[in-house]
Amino acid sequence: MSDGQLTPPVSTRDHAAGSGDAPVTLVEYGDYECPYCGMAHLIVKEAQRELGSELRFVFRNFPLAEAHPHARAAAQSAEAAATQGRFWEMHDMLFEHQDALEAEDLLAYAKSLGLDMQKFARDLADATITKRVRDDFGSGVRSAVNGTPTFFMNGVRHDGSWANKAAFINSLREAARQAAETSA
Amino acid sequence: MTESDLVRHALEILPAGTPAPDFALNATPDQVLRLSELRGRPVILVFYPADWSPVCGDQVALYNEILPEFREYGAAILGISVDGVWCHAAFTRDRKLHFPLLSDFEPKGAVARLYGAYREGEGISERALFVLDADGIIRWSFLSPIGVNPGADGILNALESLDGRSAPVKAESFRADAAEMRP
Numbered sequence: 137m138s139d140g141q142l143t144p145p146v147s148t149r150d151h152a153a154g155s156g157d158a159p160v161t162l163v164e165y166g167d168y169e170c171p172y173c174g175m176a177h178l179i180v181k182e183a184q185r186e187l188g189s190e191l192r193f194v195f196r197n198f199p200l201a202e203a204h205p206h207a208r209a210a211a212q213s214a215e216a217a218a219t220q221g222r223f224w225e226m227h228d229m230l231f232e233h234q235d236a237l238e239a240e241d242l243l244a245y246a247k248s249l250g251l252d253m254q255k256f257a258r259d260l261a262d263a264t265i266t267k268r269v270r271d272d273f274g275s276g277v278r279s280a281v282n283g284t285p286t287f288f289m290n291g292v293r294h295d296g297s298w299a300n301k302a303a304f305i306n307s308l309r310e311a312a313r314q315a316a317e318t319s320a
Numbered sequence: 321m322t323e324s325d326l327v328r329h330a331l332e333i334l335p336a337g338t339p340a341p342d343f344a345l346n347a348t349p350d351q352v353l354r355l356s357e358l359r360g361r362p363v364i365l366v367f368y369p370a371d372w373s374p375v376c377g378d379q380v381a382l383y384n385e386i387l388p389e390f391r392e393y394g395a396a397i398l399g400i401s402v403d404g405v406w407c408h409a410a411f412t413r414d415r416k417l418h419f420p421l422l423s424d425f426e427p428k429g430a431v432a433r434l435y436g437a438y439r440e441g442e443g444i445s446e447r448a449l450f451v452l453d454a455d456g457i458i459r460w461s462f463l464s465p466i467g468v469n470p471g472a473d474g475i476l477n478a479l480e481s482l483d484g485r486s487a488p489v490k491a492e493s494f495r496a497d498a499a500e501m502r503p
Contacts, residue, residue, distance in 0.1 A: 200381055200382075200385055201385065202381070202384050202416050202417075202418070203384075203385075203415060273385075274389075277386060277389070277471070277472050277473060277476065278473055278476075279473070280471040280473045281471060282382060282468075282469035282470065282471035282472075283378060283381075283382060283469055295468070
């Protein structure tokens with residue numbers, strides 16, 4: 137167990153920021169209401185700035201809905217925004233406002249992003265969206281996600297710290313270096 | 321824990337094939353749960369060091385989220401630590417847990433010892449997982465380093481590989497049966 141391999145691997149189904157040619161792909165399983173994910177969000181942003189085109193970042197939903205009553209609706213609103221091509225804007229908005237994730241807040245964020253509100257409201261409760269969030273969660277369980285946030289670097293679970301920014305970025309660089317060596 | 325410690329402990333927890341020792345522990349201040357009462361369905365035993373670990377995605381929180389998947393296999397899940405019943409009650413309420421936490425409190429750690437999952441000196445149980453079949457036989461056991469949350473994939477794999485009696489019936493098995501019956 138816990139061989140810590142990402143299942144399924146990253147595909148076109150995923151929300152990805154950065155190029156598929158990047159030598160390192162970082163996958164996060166996260167929960168918009170989890171305070172640790174909120175801290176990790178800033179570290180990921182920093183890593184994206186530092187590594188630039190070397191890094192592709194993928195986010196999958198892992199809402200711990202029993203502990204975080206707003207987490208699932210928040211995940212669904214990011215997925216609903218994705219159907220209008222605005223996943224990352226909503227993703228950032230949610231992490232920047234973790235303490236305000238009531239239904240009216242989610243609608244206000246959608247509005248401020250200029251989304252088609254009728255479509256957004258419809259999509260929020262749509263079975264495809266709720267299934268997508270459930271599928272993400274299931275893939276996390278199968279990938280030995282053991283809490284939030286859990287990171288994978290090039291498909292391997294990162295058991296080291298993410299809270300230490302320098303160490304985290306070094307691990308990413310190391311993964312990139314190893315990938316470059318294997319492909320060389 | 322050093323690697324040799326890990327190996328030593330790994331050798332000590334009860335392995336697959338062993339009948340699970342029966343026990344009776346308090347699930348609430350006034351309710352006692354006996355393991356043998358659960359005969360007839362798979363049981364997941366989760367030994368863990370202590371309530372109130374300081375992260376939100378901790379082991380019991382994770383299993384709490386995955387309960388529907390465990391239930392698909394008809395499995396019962398029991399958490400076991402040396403914490404007292406009132407501590408478990410407060411922790412259960414705070415984390416909104418929907419499965420029983422048993423109190424291995426007096427004599428302290430007695431059940432953890434039976435399963436080879438007690439840490440002498442520290443006075444807490446290991447992070448150890450056991451999956452029992454419907455007859456109360458251990459079918460899978462796993463000892464995790466104390467600081468590492470083992471996740472749930474190992475439990476789900478073990479439940480999946482239990483014999484067909486309690487596992488969900490898969491469409492493929494029907495097809496296989498049908499094929500065999502052809503002359």
